[in-house]
Amino acid sequence: MDLFYDHIGMSYNFEKYDNTAVDTQNTPYDYGSVMHYGPTAFSKNGLNTIEPLQSGVVIGQRQTLSEIDIQEVRLFYGCSAAGSTLPPTGVSPTIQTYSTQLTTFSRTFTRPRGSGRYYYVALRFTVSTSGVYTFQSTSAIDTYGCLYSSFNPFTPNENLMLSDDDGAGDQQFKLTVSLRSRQIVILVVTTHTPRTIGAVKITISSASGTSFDIKRISDATTTTKL
Template sequence: MFTPVLVLLTIVISVADAYRLPVVVVTSKEDLSVKKQKLEETNGTFEGDILLPPARNRGVVKIGTSVRWPNGIVPYEFATGYTAEQQAAIVSRMRKLESLIAINNVRCIQFRPRVSSDVYYITIRNGEGCSSYVGQNTEFTMERTVTLNYPGCFDDGRTMHEFIHTLGFYHEQSRPDRDAYVEIIWKNIQTNTQSNFQKYDNTAVNTLNTPYDYASIMHYEETAFSINSSPTIKLLQANVKTGQRYKLSPIDIQEIRQFYNCPATGSLLTTAMPTTTIAPSLNPSYYSSQLTINHPKFARNGGFGANYYYENLRLTVPAGGLYTFQCDSYIDSFASLYFTSFNPSNSATNLYWSIDDANSDNWEFKFAINFPSAYTMDFVVTTYSPGVTGPFQIVATGPNKATFNRISSIGNSNNG
C-alpha cells in the first residue's frame, strides 16, 4: 500500500488520484490570519471588549434592576456598514444562541428587530474589534452599541460572546473566587491594562452559585494583554485550557438560564437551530461519547507515556468526496486515522495521520479528507495530555452520510 506524503496540496492531490488514496486537508482556525488578531483587546474599552457607561460597577453578572432585558427580549437594529448576507450571518447566530439557551425549545431569550415603541435596544455596528455594553442599562441615555467587525468577529464564538455581554454578563475571571483557580501574572501584562484583571466581590458580582468555569466562552485566554506573548493567567488546575471562543460551555448555558429564569413550558421558538450549522447541500452525521476511567489506555504515537484513554471507531464513507470532521468538546481532543486497523500495542502501525489543533481558537481537532471512493478507516479519539477524561461529539459532513461504529468495548455513545 502506498502512503501519501503531505506536501503542497496540488502535489498531494495528484499522488492521491494516481493511487486512489484519501487526501487530508487541515482546517484550522489559526490558518486564517484574521483569527490571530486579538479583536477583544480594543483600545478605549474595559476588559478589552466591554463598553462602560459612567460610574458602573463591574462583575461576572451585573447586579441591579436595570440589567436584565424584560422577558429576555433584546430588540436590535443594524447600522449601515453590513451587506444583507453579513446581517443574515449575525441573525443566524442570534437564533443559535436562543436555541442553546431554550429548554425543550421553549423561548427564554429572544433577539428581534426593533420596533418604534422600543425605548431600549442595541445597535449593531461594523466597527473596530468586538465589543458590547453589558446589560440593558435603563438608567443611562446612550446608544447601546454592539460592535462586530467583519470579518474578524464573524464566527459563532466571538459573536455570541458579545451577545452574552449584552445579556448582562462580564468575564469569568472577574469572579471573587478566581484566585483559587487562576493566578494573574502581573509582570507580563501590558502597561495601563492591569485594571482589566481586577477581581470583584459579592457586592458587584453574582456568580449564581455556579462553579468556576475554565471552559467558559467568557473567560480570558492565558496570554490576554501580554507584553511578550508570555502567560498573563496561570491555570492552577492541570489538563485544562481557557479562552476558547468556539461555543458555550454547559455552565455558560446554565448561568444564562438561571439569570433569565428560563421556563420549561411556554411559547416555542419559531425555528430550532442545531448546535452546529450545516450547509444544506451536506449530509451531517454525529457521534457522541465520553472518555472515562473505564476506557482502555494506550501509548499515543508522539505522546507522553502510556496512560491515554481512547475510543476506537470504524469510520465508513459510502462514496467519494470531501468530508469534514469536527470535534466538539471542552477537553483537548486528539484524533488519529489508521489504514485497515488500529493496534493499541503499537500506535504507529498503519497510522495514516494525526491531528491535535491545540493552537487553534478552540481545543478540538477539525480537518477534511478528500476520499477518492467509498472508504473505511479506523478513527481513534483520545486527548493531547494523558489521563484526561470527558465528553466529546464528532460532527461529520460530506456528500453522503458517514457512519461511526465503536470498536472499543467500553463507553456510552450515540451514533446518528
C-alpha cells in the first residue's frame, strides 16, 4: 500500500506492527477485508490517504466479510466448520434512525471533493460504548456523507475522518468507523450535486449492541473534544 502522510489527519491510525504483534494466520494480504481502510480514511483534506500498489483492487468495502476474513476467524478459533458464513453471536445490533430535510433554508458549504455550494445538515454523534458504527443514508436524492472529528463549514477539509458518495448503492452514502466510548463525531449530510434539496433518512447501526446519542447542530461552527 502507498500511504500519503501529508493527507492524513490522524497518523496513529496508520502505525505499522510486525509479526510479533500481529497474527495473520499465514493468510495473504486481504484488500477485500471488511476491516480494510478505504482510500480516504482519516483524510484531513478529502484526498486519498492510502492506495493499493496492486491495480484493479477495491479497498474499504463494508458489505460483508471477505473469504480471508472468515478463514482467519476460523483458524484463530480452531473452527473446522465448512461454508462461508459465521454463526450469529447472539448480540442484537443497535439500530437508530434519524430523518432530516435539506431545504433552500439549509446552511451551505463547499463539501470535500465538491465544487459549488451544497446544502447540509450537521449531526452531533456521541458514543456511549466503544464499537464499530455504520452511518447510511436513504433518500430519493443523491446523497453524500462526511464524518468529522470536529467540523467547521468554512474549512471543510480539516478534521475529515471519512467521506462517501455511493457506498450503499442507489446513490446513497455509507460510512463505517470504529469509535471509542465518549468520543464525539460530526456527521454532515449533504448531496452529490450542488443546491439539491430533499428528505434524507439516516440509519445508524452497531453490530456489537452499543448505544449512542445523536442531535442536530444549528451552529455555524462546530467543534468537539475527544
